[in-house]
Amino acid sequence: MRKYIYVAVFFSGLTSLGIEMAASRLLGNVFGTSNLVWASIIGLILIYLAVGYFLGGKWADRSGDEATFYKIIIWAAISTTVVPLFSRPVLRLAANAFDELQMGILFGSLTSVLILLAIPMTLIGTASPFAIRLAVQDTRGIGSISGRIYGISTLGSFIGTFLPVLLLFPTIGTYRTFLLFSLILVVVGLIGLRLSCGWRKTLPYVWVPLAIIALAIWGLPGTDKATPGQVYETESGYNYIQVLEKGEYLMLRLNEGQGVHSIYHPTQLSYLGPWQQVLAAPFFNAPPYAPENVEKIAIVGLAAGTTSRQATAAYGPIRIDGYEIDPKIVDVGRKYFDMNQDNLNVFVQDGRWGLAHSKEQYQIISLDAYRPPYIPYHMTTREFFQITHDHLTEDGVLVLNVGRAPNDRRMINALSTTLLTVFPSVHVIDLPNSFNSILYATMQPTVADNLTANLRLLLARQESETISPLLISSVEVAMLNMQPAPEKTIVFTDDKAPVEWITNAMVLNFIFSEDAADMQ
Numbered sequence: 001m002r003k004y005i006y007v008a009v010f011f012s013g014l015t016s017l018g019i020e021m022a023a024s025r026l027l028g029n030v031f032g033t034s035n036l037v038w039a040s041i042i043g044l045i046l047i048y049l050a051v052g053y054f055l056g057g058k059w060a061d062r063s064g065d066e067a068t069f070y071k072i073i074i075w076a077a078i079s080t081t082v083v084p085l086f087s088r089p090v091l092r093l094a095a096n097a098f099d100e101l102q103m104g105i106l107f108g109s110l111t112s113v114l115i116l117l118a119i120p121m122t123l124i125g126t127a128s129p130f131a132i133r134l135a136v137q138d139t140r141g142i143g144s145i146s147g148r149i150y151g152i153s154t155l156g157s158f159i160g161t162f163l164p165v166l167l168l169f170p171t172i173g174t175y176r177t178f179l180l181f182s183l184i185l186v187v188v189g190l191i192g193l194r195l196s197c198g199w200r201k202t203l204p205y206v207w208v209p210l211a212i213i214a215l216a217i218w219g220l221p222g223t224d225k226a227t228p229g230q231v232y233e234t235e236s237g238y239n240y241i242q243v244l245e246k247g248e249y250l251m252l253r254l255n256e257g258q259g260v261h262s263i264y265h266p267t268q269l270s271y272l273g274p275w276q277q278v279l280a281a282p283f284f285n286a287p288p289y290a291p292e293n294v295e296k297i298a299i300v301g302l303a304a305g306t307t308s309r310q311a312t313a314a315y316g317p318i319r320i321d322g323y324e325i326d327p328k329i330v331d332v333g334r335k336y337f338d339m340n341q342d343n344l345n346v347f348v349q350d351g352r353w354g355l356a357h358s359k360e361q362y363q364i365i366s367l368d369a370y371r372p373p374y375i376p377y378h379m380t381t382r383e384f385f386q387i388t389h390d391h392l393t394e395d396g397v398l399v400l401n402v403g404r405a406p407n408d409r410r411m412i413n414a415l416s417t418t419l420l421t422v423f424p425s426v427h428v429i430d431l432p433n434s435f436n437s438i439l440y441a442t443m444q445p446t447v448a449d450n451l452t453a454n455l456r457l458l459l460a461r462q463e464s465e466t467i468s469p470l471l472i473s474s475v476e477v478a479m480l481n482m483q484p485a486p487e488k489t490i491v492f493t494d495d496k497a498p499v500e501w502i503t504n505a506m507v508l509n510f511i512f513s514e515d516a517a518d519m520q
Contacts, residue, residue: 004192005066005131008073009149011188012127013156014163018181019080019124020045021164023117025174026087028240028255044114045121052125059126060133066196069130073189074205076123080182081212083120084175087113124185128153170237170328179216183209232336236328243336250336252304252329259403261329262304264337269470272477274401274431275307277438278366279314279474281397284427284446287453291315291471293395296362299323300351300379301369304332305339311364314468317343321360323351352384361393368401377499380415381492385422385441392443398423400439405506409486412437414502416486429481438478451479 023041031037059068090112128149135145160181168177186208194202231250232243242253252262263271270276278299283289294315299307302322311320320343324330327348333339339346347354351369365388369379378384388398398419404412412428416439419426423441427448430437455475461467492499 002135002137004195005069005135006149006152008070008188008192009127009131010152010156011184012073012076012124013153014160015076015080015156015181015185016045016049016121016124017157017160018164019083019117019120019178021161022174022177022181023083023113025164025169025177025235025240026084026091027113031256040114045117048118048121049125052122052127053129055122056126056129057133060130064130064133066134067193067201069127069134070189070192070196071205072123072126072130073192074186074208076120076127077182077186077189077212078208079120079123080178080185081215083113083116084178085215087116088175165237169235173235175219176216179212183212183216186212232332234328234332236326238326239329241326241328241332243332252332252337254329262306262333262337264304264306264309266338269310269313270473271306272432273306274368274434274436274438276310276470276474277401277429277431277478278307278364278368278399279311279468279471280451280478281364281366281399281440282395283454283458283475283478284397284425284440284442284448284450285395285444285454286446286450288457289395289450289454291458291467294318294363296321296360297364297366298355298358298360298362298391299366299368300355301367302333302339302346303329303368304337305341305344306337307366307368308339308341308344310470312341312343314471314474317341319360320344321347321358321362323347323349323354325350352378352387355391356387358391361391361396363393363396364399365392365396366399366401370400370402375411375499375503377492377497378494380418380499381494381497382418382421383494385419389422389443394443396443398441400441402437402439403435404437405435405509408506408509409437410489410502411499411506412439413486413489414492415439417488417490418492420488421491426486428483428486429478430483432477432481437483440478448479448482451475451482455479 020041023045024038027037027041131149132142132146135149136142164177168180172180186205190202190205190209193205227242227244229245230242231245234241239254244251244253248265250264251260253259254261260273263273282294291314296319297311297315299320299322302308302324305322308320308322312318320341322344324346325348330339330346330348351367355365367379367388369376385398392398400415402412402415416426416428419439419441423443424445425442425447427440427442427446428437455472458467458472458475462472490498
């Protein structure tokens with residue numbers, strides 16, 4: 001049954017990339033999905049596979065029989081099953097450490113989980129050289145056989161890359177994705193062992209798929225995270241999603257949970273967060289500027305709809321177009337955060353693509369898709385800002401919510417420099433009691449004094465008319481927290497936008513700074 005070796009190689013390739021993708025989600029729930037985390041996962045898995053290639057070649061030369069080959073595959077499946085079982089308590093510990101920024105526990109947990117991957121990935125790495133040794137009957141055909149085996153393995157890896165992201169994570173979650181790949185691998189190994197050696201050597205391993213199926217059905221008790229106040233958690237193709245309850249407030253957190261993406265209270269609308277500062281944007285225009293001038297708003301990074309609720313309260317039932325790439329976040333917003341306004345049009349798509357293909361023009365475009373170290377570079381470039389410029393009215397304003405470190409304004413400076421290649425004026429405020437800055441890029445040349453003059457007009461109207469307190473508050477906060485003009489530095493373009501370079505440095509500098517130590 002030499003041909004079955006190619007089947008085993010295909011599924012070994014599929015499983016190797018499937019486990020790599022599942023590992024990224026397993027760690028992403030706690031450590032995030034920055035390129036530093038990805039580099040750690042990919043780099044170590046490549047090392048494990050390289051060790052497997054060396055060991056597999058030597059092992060096959062010393063004990064090159066089919067029974068050994070298929071037993072290796074079965075044990076790779078068993079060790080893969082162990083990963084989500086043992087990593088869960090470790091990652092729970094890491095999640096609590098991340099909330100409190102306990103760096104020793106955090107890095108220890110990351111290292112522990114990555115070490116757990118060593119055995120399954122090393123064993124899977126032995127498959128290709130072992131298969132070549134078994135498949136070669138005549139040394140004259142070794143080149144074509146090697147090429148065929150690596151080609152089949154790579155085809156399996158290609159499918160293993162997309163299968164978890166497009167199907168498995170959103171439907172069965174990360175834990176059962178690991179178990180499914182384990183089950184596939186063990187079934188492949190058992191069939192091969194049966195074909196090569198008969199039932200006598202196969203029966204001792206029949207318990208393995210039964211155990212994996214039992215673990216998949218009954219699972220592990222409890223939730224992935226033991227965060228106080230957690231009322232809901234789920235996974236999507238993009239994120240690990242949490243809903244937390246604190247008092248009467250609900251909060252949306254994603255992945256490692258460093259930051260609140262949306263907040264909800266059934267009767268309160270003022271949360272003193274970055275969402276509210278979007279409302280102040282048009283009042284940078286020359287006075288007099290009236291709230292009635294705002295007719296359409298676009299929100300890129302809608303999340304669970306906090307900004308859309310506040311904008312509706314401030315400006316009335318105007319048209320609001322919200323772009324959110326993750327459909328499960330939209331579902332969570334509708335179920336837990338009352339994201340059900342009749343004037344809100346939700347577009348489940350990438351914000352840049354959505355804006356580029358929109359026919360609308362807006363008085364305000366809110367860009368709330370940044371948070372170090374997750375700043376999508378394609379939404380930081382001169383070309384993207386030109387798209388937003390083309391979809392703003394003559395009195396329009398682009399609003400950016402940007403995270404920063406306490407003493408590091410490099411990202412603020414770079415974004416401001418890039419914006420000024422498209423917009424005539426950029427204003428920056430630092431949001432009190434946070435690591436957030438808000439950038440306002442205006443279509444018209446504007447000065448900060450415009451904000452003060454428009455605030456006086458709003459306060460005068462408030463005496464005789466109904467002007468939203470949210471609107472007044474947002475303009476006041478913007479006026480009181482205005483920052484000096486940012487330093488001009490680099491211009492981000494689609495060709496060159498070293499966003500990760502800056503954000504990684506910001507994160508690492510903060511982690512090892514006194515500010516982080518003070519928070520522990």
